[in-house]
Amino acid sequence: xxxxxxxxxxxxxxxxxxxxxxxxxxxxxxxxxxxxxxxxxxxxxxxxxxxxxxxxxxxxxxxxxxxxxxxxxxxxxxxxxxxxxxxxxxxxxxxxxxxxxxxxxxxxxxxxxxxxxxxxxxxxxxxxxxxxxxxxxxxxxxxxxxxxxxxxxxxxxxxxxxxxxxxxxxxxxxxxxxxxxxxxxxxxxxxxxxxxxxxxxxxxxxxxxxxxxxxxxxxxxxxxxxxxxxxxxxxxxxxxxxxxxxxxxxxxxxxxxxxxxxxxxxxxxxxxxxxxxxxxxxxxxxxxxxxxxxxxxxxxxxxxxxxxxxxxxxxxxxxxxxxxxxxxxxxxxxxxxxxxxxxxxxxxxxxxxxxxxxxxxxxxxxxxxxxxxxxxxxxxxxxxxxxxxxxxx
Amino acid sequence: xxxxxxxxxxxxxxxxxxxxxxxxxxxxxxxxxxxxxxxxxxxxxxxxxxxxxxxxxxxxxxxxxxxxxxxxxxxxxxxxxxxxxxxxxxxxxxxxxxxxxxxxxxxxxxxxxxxxxxxxxxxxxxxxxxxxxxxxxxxxxxxxxxxxxxxxxxxxxxxxxxxxxxxxxxxxxxxxxxxxxxxxxxxxxxxxxxxxxxxxxxxxxxxxxxxxxxxxxxxxxxxxxxxxxxxxxxxxxxxxxxxxxxxxxxxxxxxxxxxxxxxxxxxxxxxxxxxxxxxxxxxxxxxxxxxxxxxxxxxxxxxxxxxxxxxxxxxxxxxxxxxxxxxxxxxxxxxxxxxxxxxxxxxxxxxxxxxxxxxxxxxxxxxxxxxxxxxxxxxxxxxxxxxxxxxxxxxxxxxxxxxxxxxxxxxxxxxx
Numbered sequence: 137x138x139x140x141x142x143x144x145x146x147x148x149x150x151x152x153x154x155x156x157x158x159x160x161x162x163x164x165x166x167x168x169x170x171x172x173x174x175x176x177x178x179x180x181x182x183x184x185x186x187x188x189x190x191x192x193x194x195x196x197x198x199x200x201x202x203x204x205x206x207x208x209x210x211x212x213x214x215x216x217x218x219x220x221x222x223x224x225x226x227x228x229x230x231x232x233x234x235x236x237x238x239x240x241x242x243x244x245x246x247x248x249x250x251x252x253x254x255x256x257x258x259x260x261x262x263x264x265x266x267x268x269x270x271x272x273x274x275x276x277x278x279x280x281x282x283x284x285x286x287x288x289x290x291x292x293x294x295x296x297x298x299x300x301x302x303x304x305x306x307x308x309x310x311x312x313x314x315x316x317x318x319x320x321x322x323x324x325x326x327x328x329x330x331x332x333x334x335x336x337x338x339x340x341x342x343x344x345x346x347x348x349x350x351x352x353x354x355x356x357x358x359x360x361x362x363x364x365x366x367x368x369x370x371x372x373x374x375x376x377x378x379x380x381x382x383x384x385x386x387x388x389x390x391x392x393x394x395x396x397x398x399x400x401x402x403x404x405x406x407x408x409x410x411x412x413x414x415x416x417x418x419x420x421x422x423x424x425x426x427x428x429x430x431x432x433x434x435x436x437x438x439x440x441x442x443x444x445x446x447x448x449x450x451x452x453x454x455x456x457x458x459x460x461x462x463x464x465x466x467x468x469x470x471x472x473x474x475x476x477x478x479x480x481x482x483x484x485x486x487x488x489x490x491x492x493x494x495x496x497x498x499x500x501x502x503x504x505x506x507x508x509x510x511x512x513x514x515x516x517x518x519x520x521x522x523x524x525x526x527x528x529x
Numbered sequence: 530x531x532x533x534x535x536x537x538x539x540x541x542x543x544x545x546x547x548x549x550x551x552x553x554x555x556x557x558x559x560x561x562x563x564x565x566x567x568x569x570x571x572x573x574x575x576x577x578x579x580x581x582x583x584x585x586x587x588x589x590x591x592x593x594x595x596x597x598x599x600x601x602x603x604x605x606x607x608x609x610x611x612x613x614x615x616x617x618x619x620x621x622x623x624x625x626x627x628x629x630x631x632x633x634x635x636x637x638x639x640x641x642x643x644x645x646x647x648x649x650x651x652x653x654x655x656x657x658x659x660x661x662x663x664x665x666x667x668x669x670x671x672x673x674x675x676x677x678x679x680x681x682x683x684x685x686x687x688x689x690x691x692x693x694x695x696x697x698x699x700x701x702x703x704x705x706x707x708x709x710x711x712x713x714x715x716x717x718x719x720x721x722x723x724x725x726x727x728x729x730x731x732x733x734x735x736x737x738x739x740x741x742x743x744x745x746x747x748x749x750x751x752x753x754x755x756x757x758x759x760x761x762x763x764x765x766x767x768x769x770x771x772x773x774x775x776x777x778x779x780x781x782x783x784x785x786x787x788x789x790x791x792x793x794x795x796x797x798x799x800x801x802x803x804x805x806x807x808x809x810x811x812x813x814x815x816x817x818x819x820x821x822x823x824x825x826x827x828x829x830x831x832x833x834x835x836x837x838x839x840x841x842x843x844x845x846x847x848x849x850x851x852x853x854x855x856x857x858x859x860x861x862x863x864x865x866x867x868x869x870x871x872x873x874x875x876x877x878x879x880x881x882x883x884x885x886x887x888x889x890x891x892x893x894x895x896x897x898x899x900x901x902x903x904x905x906x907x908x909x910x911x912x913x914x915x916x917x918x919x920x921x922x923x924x925x926x927x928x929x930x931x932x933x934x935x936x937x938x939x940x941x942x943x944x945x
Contacts, residue, residue, distance in 0.1 A: 155837050162839035166741025169734045173758055176806055183776050184768070331652035339646055340653070351934075353656050358860065358930040359923065360867020362894050363663055366919045369901065370666030392659045399656065425642045453765025456869035456894070460901050482767045489771050489874060497775065504768050515763045519756060 184508070188501030190261045194290035194303065195252035197223055197279070201231075202245045208235050215250075222272060222279075224251040226304035251292065252285065254303040254495040260287060265494040293502065297468040298484065302495035307503055310484035312470040313383060313463075314452060317480055320387025321394055321451050326444050328391075329398030336399075337406040338428045357396035364393045365460025373461060381462035383474040389461055390451040397450065401443020405436040438525030445518040449511050455482040481507050536609045540593055540616065547589075548582040551624050555581030555631055563633040572638035580637045583644050584627025589620035667923055670916035677910045678711045683917060686712015689880040689896075691911045711914055713921070715880035719890035723801045723872060724865040726886060730805025731861055735812025736854065742813070743820045744842055762810040770874030773803040778875055785887055795877035795889035804871050812861045819853025819940065820846060852940035856933035863929040867922060869894040893918045 148156075199215050207214035211231045215223060227250050235242055256276055258266035268276065279285045297309030332353075340346040368389030372378045378385045409432050417427040433440075458464070458480060464487055467479040479487070481503065488500040552575075559577035563570045570577075596612045631637070675683070690710040738758065742751050778799040785792035792798075823846050831841040847854070877889030878899060900915035 155840070159837040159839040162842070163741070163745055166737045166745055169737035170741055170754060170758075172734055173738060173761060173806070173809055177757065177760060180764075180772060183772065187775070328652045328655055331649050332656060335646075335649035335653040339649055349653055349657060352660050354934065355927060355930055356656060356660060358863055359663065359926055360863075360869070360894070362867060362869045362897060363667070363919055363923055365901075366897070366916060367659070367663045367666050370670060370916075371662050392662075395656060395659065423638060423642055425645055449763065453763075453767070455765065455767040456873075456898070459869075459873075459898055462902075464902065482765050485771065486767050486870070486874070489767075489774070500771060504771060507765060508768065511763055511765065512760065515759070519759075 184501050184504055187498060188503075188505045190263075191293060191498040191502035192290050193261075193287040194292060195257035195260045196249040196286055196288050197252045197256070198247060198284040198286075199223060199250050200245065200247050201250070203231070203235055203241050203243065204245075205242060208232050208242065218275070222253055222256050222276065224253050224301060224303045226299060226301045227251040249286070249288065251303055254301065254493070256285070257303055258495050260285065261498075263494070263498075267494075293499070297470060298466060298479070298487070299468060300466075302491075302493055302499060305488070305496070305499055307481065307484060307506060309467050309470040310479045310481045310503075311506075313467070313478035314480040314482075316383040316471065316474060316478060317386040317390060317458075318448060318452055320383060320474060321390040322444075322448055324388060324391035325394040325398055325447065325451075329395050329444075329447075330402050330440060332395075333399045333402035333406060334428060334433070337403050338424060338432065353396050353399055357400060360456075361393055361454055362456040362460065364389055365457030367392065368457060368461045379475050379477070381465050381477040381479075383471060383476070383478040385461050386458050386463050386478065386480065387474070389457050390454060393454065393457060394447040394451045397447035398440075398444055401446070402436070402440045405439025405443065406432060408439065409435045438521055442518045442522045442525075445514055445521070449514040449518070452480075452514070453482055453507065453511055455480075455486055458483050459486070481510075536612065539609075539613055543613070543617070544586060544589060544620075547620065548586050551581045551585045551627075552578035554578075554624075555628060558628060558631050559633065559635075559637070562631065566633050568633040571634050571636050576637035576641050577631050577635070579641045581624060581627045581631065583641065585620045585624040588623040589616040592616040592619045663923065667916050667920045670913050671920045674910060674913035674917045677913070678709075678917075683711050683713055685714065686710060687714045687882055688712045689715055691914060709910060711910070711917075713893075713918065715882040716891060716893055716896055716918070717921075718882050719797065719876070719880065720866055720892040720894075722884075722886060722890060723797050723804065723876065723892055724862060726798060726801025727804035727808060727865045728858075728862065730802055731808035731812045731865075732858060734805075735809045735857075735861075736816050738809065739813040739816035739820055740842060740847075743817050744838070744846070758810045758813060761806065764807070766807065766868060766870035767874070769803050769807050770800075770870040770872075773799045773871055773875035777803055781887070790887055792887035793877070793889040795875070797876060797886045797888070797890050800871045800875040801886065803875070804865055804868055807868070807871070808861050808864055811864060812857055815857035815860060816850070816854050819850045819857070819937075822853070822941075823849045850940075852936045852943075856937040856940070859929045859933040859936070863926040866929075867894065867926055869898060873898050893922050897922075 197219060199219050201214055204213060209232065211228045212220050214228060214231050220228070252260075255266055255268040256272070259268040259273060259276060260280065276285060292304060293306045295308050296304060296306035299305040332349075336346065336349065340349075368385055372385050372388050373380050378388070413431050413435065414427050417431045422430065462477075463479055464483050465477050465479060466487070467477060471478045485500055485503045485507065488496045488503060556574045556578035559570055560574055592615050593612065596615070688710040689712055742754055746754060778794050778796065781796055781799050781802075782792045782794055785796075827845050827849060828841055831845040832838075836844065872892045872895050876895055877891050878895065879889060879891060880896075881888055881890040883890065897915040897918050900912050900918075903911075
């Protein structure tokens with residue numbers, strides 16, 4: 137069959153073959169570009185998870201704790217001398233305080249799992265650079281075989297704040313800080329952004345000033361975030377006297393940064409509501425405000441929500457302007473008010489990443505995993521909302 | 530002594546129920562008036578209520594804002610109780626005035642809408658104020674900087690050695706101390722080097738990804754691929770920075786060593802590459818929009834003349850979309866120049882005038898962060914330099930943005 141000569145018109149000449157091949161190659165470039173991006177994504181997530189996963193486990197040591205009189209003054213006396221070097225000082229040094237609060241416990245003893253030193257932790261996880269001394273290595277190996285050292289789920293990572301000792305450092309304080317800053321951002325940016333968009337779309341006369349606002353908003357969306365930090369520092373902190381590194385300063389700065397995103401999304405959403413809806417409302421005697429409030433805004437709501445979520449997710453991951461207004465301080469305790477010094481999750485990731493102790497590296501990656509999980513969930517919700525509400529008029 | 534947040538809480542905690550009360554009071558009054566006089570109400574009853582609520586809220590909030598401003602600028606410290614009392618008094622007076630206006634023929638709807646319009650307009654001006662705030666704060670401090678350091682030295686100097694600036698800031702003489710040098714050329718060289726590397730990644734990958742998604746991919750594949758690219762845009766820059774510093778930098782050093790080059794751990798290549806990846810979705814979605822805006826007729830015409838698909842894209846679609854792609858390119862550059870966390874974490878601190886991307890170099894944003902996160906006096910030239918750098922950064926991004934807006938407008942005029 138294949139030997140039969142083709143009709144001359146069906147034969148492919150070399151030139152055509154070359155063009156077809158070029159055509160194929162071009163398509164491959166496109167595919168290659170996408171493949172590059174996706175490969176990066178896979179490599180990136182694999183790397184972060186590989187680095188961060190170990191931090192969700194923490195070494196613990198089964199120790200006989202003697203709450204003796206001596207321990208009230210010298211916490212190292214509370215545990216067996218051989219174990220003291222293996223146990224985290226961040227735990228042992230809380231003993232005197234606890235005994236002063238509960239004097240009835242003096243004289244008792246108990247066997248319990250206590251937090252191990254980060255050297256032990258890193259050694260057990262097999263990380264290079266654990267720096268555990270040779271003599272302790274043998275001891276840890278033996279204890280591990282006896283079942284007196286274990287890797288347990290790291291609850292401390294979620295319910296404690298920052299610490300200078302890596303085994304005790306957690307994300308609680310920065311997570312609470314993030315929530316506070318984000319709530320403030322939402323409180324300022326969403327109402328003002330939506331009102332601006334309503335004004336521009338539904339009310340504004342087409343004059344010079346309106347055009348100025350429009351051009352201005354587009355420019356604001358393109359200004360690098362670090363410049364918002366300079367604004368926050370110069371205006372909010374130095375001029376208005378908002379406390380440095382407070383949640384209020386951070387929330388205001390991020391609100392100004394998020395504003396253009398929300399305005400642009402809301403305007404697009406308002407514009408997609410067909411004119412016939414407005415005209416029907418006008419025809420029944422509604423005013424512009426009534427039309428907007430009762431008819432246009434409810435229909436535009438899903439789009440507004442999507443834009444707001446995306447804008448807030450961006451604000452939540454932002455670090456640069458917050459560094460400028462001082463939100464990279466060492467904050468071990470969650471703040472109680474919006475005027476106290478606060479840190480946020482991305483800033484915590486940044487401070488951990490610049491720590492010299494290697495054990496902080498896995499904490500950094502674990503913090504990143506938590507941050508990414510929250511942000512990707514927020515974005516997924518936004519995309520879901522957008523897809524579900526895409527209405528064809 | 531009440532803290533600011535308690536005062537805040539009391540203020541709004543009191544204002545909201547009072548406003549609700551004013552609403553029902555005025556609404557009731559309007560309805561009663563209408564019944565008593567036998568005239569129809571001009572507006573819906575709710576508008577009379579809103580009118581009175583606004584009359585109560587505006588003076589009260591005005592008092593709150595005024596006292597906060599006085600407090601902020603340390604002109605006068607008003608006790609919290611007095612603030613609340615004044616606000617309450619003014620609010621009550623406003624309510625009384627507002628209630629007096631209310632009768633059946635009062636055009637409450639028009640009045641309320643006028644006020645609402647004013648409020649909406651006020652919200653819209655905040656964006657203008659923000660720009661003004663950024664520009665003024667940057668210019669103000671820059672002017673102070675250029676009083677100490679000449680503008681010309683800043684723009685053309687090739688040495689950035691600000692270490693002695695704090696001595697002069699502290700008022701100690703400059704004898705025996707080398708004067709601080711603020712030559713920004715090496716800093717901008719580093720910025721452009723890293724931006725260039727980022728563009729080398731972002732432009733081809735972003736553009737080809739956009740071409741594939743808009744011209745080749747099926748509707749279904751597109752729906753799957755696009756969100757995946759958008760994940761790249763949703764990753765915070767601090768995370769990219771960590772990845773660049775911890776994973777990519779050592780990788781670059783290893784590879785460079787393997788092929789016989791020497792690379793620093795703060796090389797420009799690693800942050801540049803990662804920044805490029807970060808910009809891919811930005812570049813691709815902007816190009817995607819303009820490629821899709823090219824009319825289908827042009828493609829059909831080209832195909833009808835016998836061109837292959839790639840020939841159509843290369844010779845017809847891309848030239849037609851060119852202005853839009855240029856604008857996407859310019860916006861991507863402005864993104865790269867202003868990017869901070871990746872370079873803060875992965876690039877160097879030392880200004881270095883070199884063409885070798887394997888050496889450590891620093892950028893404008895790194896220097897801004899360095900100057901403002903240290904414990905230097907705010908007035909020293911070292912800190913003020915951050916604002917001068919910020920000014921240049923602002924100018925650069927504004928020019929890039931304006932040019933790209935003009936280019937894209939020309940493009941839209943052509944096909945709309």
